[in-house]
Amino acid sequence: MPFPRKLRILVAPLDWGLGHTTRCIPLIRALLRHDAEVIIAGNKVQEKVLSAEFPHCKFLFLEGYGVTYSTTGKGFFWKMMQQFPRIAASIKRENSWLKELLIREHIDGVISDNRFGLYTSKIPSVFITHQLRIKTGLGQLADDMAQRVNYRYINRFSQVWVPDFKETQNLAGVLSHPSSMPATNVAYVGPLTRMSHRPFVNEGGGxxxxxxxxxxxxxxxxxxxxxxxxxxxxxxxxxxxxxxxxxxxxxxxxxxxxxxxxxxxxxxxxxxxxxxxxxxxxxxxxxxxxxxxxxxxxxxxxxxxxxxxxxxxxxxxxxxxxxxxxxxxxxxxxxxDFSYSGFINQDDLLLRKVVAGFLDNCREQLIKEKN
CATH class of the missing domain: 3.40.50.2000 (Glycogen Phosphorylase B;)
Structure with a gap:
């Protein structure tokens, strides 16, 4: 028996640079292939990028964390620490935003790319990150503390999706393959890239x-x-x-x-x-x-x-x-003079499988609530 309506899935990437935004493109494509209705949230720059790719998807404005960066490399970490209270306030604010949105838009699932506040126990929620292990540059003790804080937020989600290969041959090393994992369910979805996987043929130079x-x-x-x-x-x-x-x-x-x-x-x-x-x-x-x-x-x-x-x-x-x-x-x-031999072959079959499982969970949750 067919499901009575399309599932409505919220996708919201972090606003630190365009990387989080562009890597959501293959994810949104996978959701649309599975006949989900995708609602995208972000700021004006993200709207410009994602609306060009998905003009038929609804876009909601969601304020970013508004982080500013140091003019020097050495001042980067301390500049971030100074802004932590404001970041924490942004996380709390976006969680309140999500609670209101669930009522207004009847969302069936949430996929957050590194936005810590978009968690909920009411519907399946996913956190995307390649940084399970955070490198602070201040030694193992600081890295361990940062990981504990990171996991405290991540464990509020139903799942965490890691955009990397699960195997030893991978792209992010210890960042995506730490010695200890979060308590929530972890799934490796393969690299999230908007590029096609057809064989590379160099068509020019420069x-x-x-x-x-x-x-x-x-x-x-x-x-x-x-x-x-x-x-x-x-x-x-x-x-x-x-x-x-x-x-x-x-x-x-x-x-x-x-x-x-x-x-x-x-x-x-x-x-x-x-x-x-x-x-x-x-x-x-x-x-x-x-x-x-x-x-x-x-x-x-x-x-x-x-x-x-x-x-x-x-x-x-x-x-x-x-x-x-x-x-x-x-x-x-x-x-x-470099060998350039470290590339890893891939396809998007794993991502499709994980997305299909996530949508099945969303359907099960919706049916459970109706009954």
């Missing part, structure tokens, strides 16, 4: 720079890149990670975009011989899906990105560079 992440470090990285483009003889393309901005800087012999939707982004990535970008995890997942050569530049002070770049260079996945002493010519020479 260097693609993808500039992303929080300000002011995004702009600092951009300035470093623009200052050294004049010395590059290859074709250059730059994607600035600014979807709301219309005006473009004029750089000789460079093709520049503020933002590209997923299909156009994939085409530009496939046409590049090398990508230079942040070591943000969403970028890592996209690069792996396409099997692209890359140079990863961690955002200063973001210990997660520092760890990922080091880990992936050891795995022969990418070259690691530094923003503080960014030397593009030197990095290009290192890339020319």
């Amino acid at each position: 260097i693609l720079f993808i500039i992303s992440g929080p300000e002011p470090q995004r702009s600092f990285f951009e300035q470093k890149i623009f200052a050294q483009l004049k010395d590059i003889k290859q074709q250059v393309t730059v994607i600035r990670g600014k979807p709301l901005q219309e005006e473009l800087p004029l750089i000789a012999d460079a093709v520049i975009y503020n933002h590209l939707p997923g299909n156009e982004m994939e085409a530009v990535m496939r046409s590049a011989a090398l990508i230079v970008c942040r070591s943000g995890y969403s970028s890592v997942m996209d690069i792996n899906a396409l099997g692209l050569k890359s140079i990863l530049i961690p955002t200063p002070g973001q210990t997660e990105q520092e760890y990922l770049a080091d880990y992936l260079m050891q795995k022969e996945f990418a070259i690691k560079g530094s923003q503080s002493d960014f030397d593009l010519q030197d990095l290009l020479q290192k890339a020319a």
Whole structure:
């Protein structure tokens, strides 16, 4: 007997950079394939990105955490600690928002990408994260304390979905494979990438720079890149990670975009011989899906990105560079001599299976309430 109506699923990514937003694209696609009605929540930048991909999905404004970042790498952690009370208030506020939404919109399930306040016991709720283990940069004791706080929030959800491979060969190392797991049910869903999984065929050459992440470090990285483009003889393309901005800087012999939707982004990535970008995890997942050569530049002070770049260079996945002493010519020479053999084959079958199970749980909960 067919279910009487479509399930209504809320998907809400965190607003720290665009990575959380873009990695929700394959998830929303999977939900729509299973005939769910998807409601998306986020801020204006996220609406711009996701509404372009899913114009028929309802979008609700949900205020972000409004985090500001240090102008120096060393000040990153303490800047975050200063803002913790405000972050905690945002978490409490978004949980109140969700309680009202459940009544108003008749939501059947919630999928939160790193938004700690979107938990509920009334319907199935999922928390997405690749950071079960948080690297603070202050040693194991601080890492253990951060993990306990992290798990206290995560355990309020029905499930946690980890966007990585479960096996030893994986993309996030100890971040996604800690020695101790949360109490809630953990499912590895494979990397969440909006890129297709068809075999990579290089259709051109040149260097693609993808500039992303929080300000002011995004702009600092951009300035470093623009200052050294004049010395590059290859074709250059730059994607600035600014979807709301219309005006473009004029750089000789460079093709520049503020933002590209997923299909156009994939085409530009496939046409590049090398990508230079942040070591943000969403970028890592996209690069792996396409099997692209890359140079990863961690955002200063973001210990997660520092760890990922080091880990992936050891795995022969990418070259690691530094923003503080960014030397593009030197990095290009290192890339020319690097083996680039650390890519992992994947498909989206695991994600489809996990999403199908989640929707079955939502149906069971709804039937139970009706009876």
